[in-house]
Amino acid sequence: MPTALLALKKSGGLIHYYVFEYANKNESPVERVKSKVVKRLYHLDVDFVVQLGRIVRTTGPNRHQVVLDIRVNSYGQKHFAHENVLYCLITKVPREEFAIKKKLMEILACPIDKHHPLELHVFEEKEEIVEGLIVCPKCLRWYPIRDEIPEMLPDNLRKENEDLPFLKKWKDKVPEEILSKGKPFALKTGSKKS
Numbered sequence: 001m002p003t004a005l006l007a008l009k010k011s012g013g014l015i016h017y018y019v020f021e022y023a024n025k026n027e028s029p030v031e032r033v034k035s036k037v038v039k040r041l042y043h044l045d046v047d048f049v050v051q052l053g054r055i056v057r058t059t060g061p062n063r064h065q066v067v068l069d070i071r072v073n074s075y076g077q078k079h080f081a082h083e084n085v086l087y088c089l090i091t092k093v094p095r096e097e098f099a100i101k102k103k104l105m106e107i108l109a110c111p112i113d114k115h116h117p118l119e120l121h122v123f124e125e126k127e128e129i130v131e132g133l134i135v136c137p138k139c140l141r142w143y144p145i146r147d148e149i150p151e152m153l154p155d156n157l158r159k160e161n162e163d164l165p166f167l168k169k170w171k172d173k174v175p176e177e178i179l180s181k182g183k184p185f186a187l188k189t190g191s192k193k194s
């Protein structure tokens with residue numbers, strides 16, 4: 001899998017995205033996965049087409065493994081952090097195969113200063129980390145994990161009105177240093193720092 005993504009150049013490429021999904025009898029697990037991915041990739045301004053989606057196997061009551069073939073046409077030059085985001089998307093495999101936490105932290109670097117390793121704070125965990133925070137100890141930048149996907153975006157793509165509420169929501173669990181001095185947004189000042 002990592003090889004598949006490393007081959008994904010700025011000009012695009014094909015991602016085979018494997019994921020487990022729950023669905024009720026009257027729902028299509030493929031459509032559920034598709035709508036999540038579409039929402040996320042649109043948000044990130046990635047030009048893509050879902051070419052194919054199917055159930056690989058059913059692993060329990062209403063639980064299916066689904067694969068999507070996602071053709072990524074392009075993601076802009078300034079969106080270099082998408083490599084990280086897509087990497088997370090593609091390596092989001094079930095716990096049975098390996099612990100996402102460990103794997104994630106092995107591969108992720110700060111998109112700003114390339115510092116590695118980063119710190120992980122888990123706020124909500126189901127089969128995977130649903131919500132959490134990734135912190136760069138070098139520059140004190142923090143990156144939210146939302147809907148199980150780490151958003152490793154550069155500052156110019158961050159939205160204060162989306163990110164600050166996230167920090168507020170988890171302020172009891174966020175390290176004090178990040179609350180007061182985190183970048184690109186901190187809670188106490190609420191102002192943008194560079």
Ligand SMILES: [Zn+2]
Nearest residue numbers: 110113136139
């Ligand atoms: Zn950093």
